Amino acid sequence: MTKLSDRVLSMQESVTLQAAARAKSLKAQGRDILELTLGEPDFVTPRHIQQEAMAAIENGSASFYTVASGLPALKEAISRYYETYYGYSVDQNDVVVATGAKFILYAFFMAVINAGDEVLIPTPYWVSYADQVEMAGGKPVFVEARQEQHFKVTVDQLEQARTQQTKVLLLNSPSNPTGMIYTSDELTAIGNWAVEHDILILADDIYGRLVYNGAIFTPISSLSEAIRQQTIVVNGVSKTYAMTGWRVGWATGQTDVIAAMSKIISQTTSNLTTVSQYATIEALTGDQEPIEAMRATFEERLNTIYPLLNEVKGFEVVKPEGAFYLFPEVSEAMRLKGFDDVTVFTNDILEQTGVALVTGAGFGAPSHLRLSYATDMETLKEAVRRLREYMEEM
Incomplete structure (x- = not known):
């Protein structure tokens, strides 16, 4: 065997x-x-998105490789999306697109984690975070967010878990599996703590558009320039646009981290399926x-x-x-x-x-x-x- x-x-x-x-x-x-x-x-998947994908197939645009990190037109659409929903624009060099948000997370960990680096993960947490950290040689450090605190960690808890090896804090808001959302004040405190201790924030915002009953999603990257410079934002179209089968995810943030993730992608999957990129452009810029x-x-x-x-x-x-x-x-x-x-x-x-x-x-x-x-x-x-x-x- x-x-x-x-x-x-x-x-x-x-x-x-x-x-x-x-x-x-x-x-x-x-x-x-x-x-x-x-x-x-x-x-x-909404009909207008499907139609754009079919048009890309029929006119031949979907037949060829693209730049490994994504079509320039898609990066431009993502930048416009950030202007609308985050309140700031993103340079194309600070965007990387890949085969689903899950692979984006994998590329991030492979790009920034060295053996022994610690990643703070509030629990409950999405099932793949810890295994991906370990695949990259890192150590997941779990910080328990109990039900009585609405499944949200505090700065005091994070500080107790912090060591000299702490490199990344992973935040998922709204959360899978709890659906809880951190408030602007909670995120500001956490963001300032991360900046103070030079801890990279990995913000998994995949459910950011799916909020209910007057709840407000605040992107941690939108709170200050210092916090934004400390944050890598992960997102995609799977949940919001009913496009799980299209496998589209992206990350935005520090140019050097994004370039490193692009290098990982170039040596693993190469570019995201081209037809999915054209569909995503329509998803982000078309009828909402x-x-x-x-x-x-x-x-x-x-x-x-x-x-x-x-x-x-x-x-x-x-x-x-x-x-x-x-x-x-x-x-x-x-x-x-x-x-x-x-x-x-x-x-x-x-x-x-x-x-x-x-x-x-x-x-x-x-x-x-x-x-x-x-x-x-x-x-x-x-x-x-x-x-x-x-x-x-x-």
Whole structure:
């Protein structure tokens, strides 16, 4: 048998993809499965974006390589996007585009992390952050943001976790999996702390346009020139524009970091698929009304499902402000059902009810589970009904 690398042997499989695969397997066996696992909008990419992609194919523009870091026209569209939603412009040399925001994150860590460098990661956290840091030879340092503090870390907590090896602070707001949003004041305090200690901020803003019920998303990079110079912003079109299959992500920030990421990309994937670049130009610069319609639909689902899920015995939910996940605390539910492991509990829910959820263990939250409401209302209501019945069967 081939001896695999230590790197891959120590790597964990994504719990979200693992849960989705298990749900699809059971569905293929004829089971009635309600999939609430993946963070994937259930909408088709808006028609005007599709049409622009088809035009690029038909006129031949999509047939060729581009610059590895992205089409100049796409970088210009991203700069205009920042002017509209961030309040500042970005030079083209400070933009790099790649095959999804996940790969952008990978390229960032590979570009800036040396062996032993530490990355502060507030928990709960998106499942791939820690493994990507470790792949780059770094050390993830987890800072617990408890439910009673609305899953947000404080400067005091960050300072307690800081060492001489701390190089990066990772911030995801709105958060996957909690949907919580840091306020402008909270971010200003964190940003100034990072500047004071020369800690690079990696801002994962992928859910920045998906906020609800009057909540406000504040980009940390917009708060001051000093904080902006300390921040690399990661974003993409997957969530906001229902374009998960197009695999488009980008980063903006310090010229030297962006150039280093571009070098990584040039030696791994080369350019992002050309047709996806043309589609993204249209997404960012074209009609935004379909985007608002999708956001409003997510908001309606949240406001409908949140109170219903909170009525499930043993489930305690903080109402999220953004993204499209609910992240209930289920320690009492586990106790009532006789479980002490949230992954085993989540698997039992799937086997007994057909409701596919994601264990919180992979997010650094062993007493929670994640439910995605990026699916239709009928499915969501039926899923909560099954969960209620499951918890009432003692």
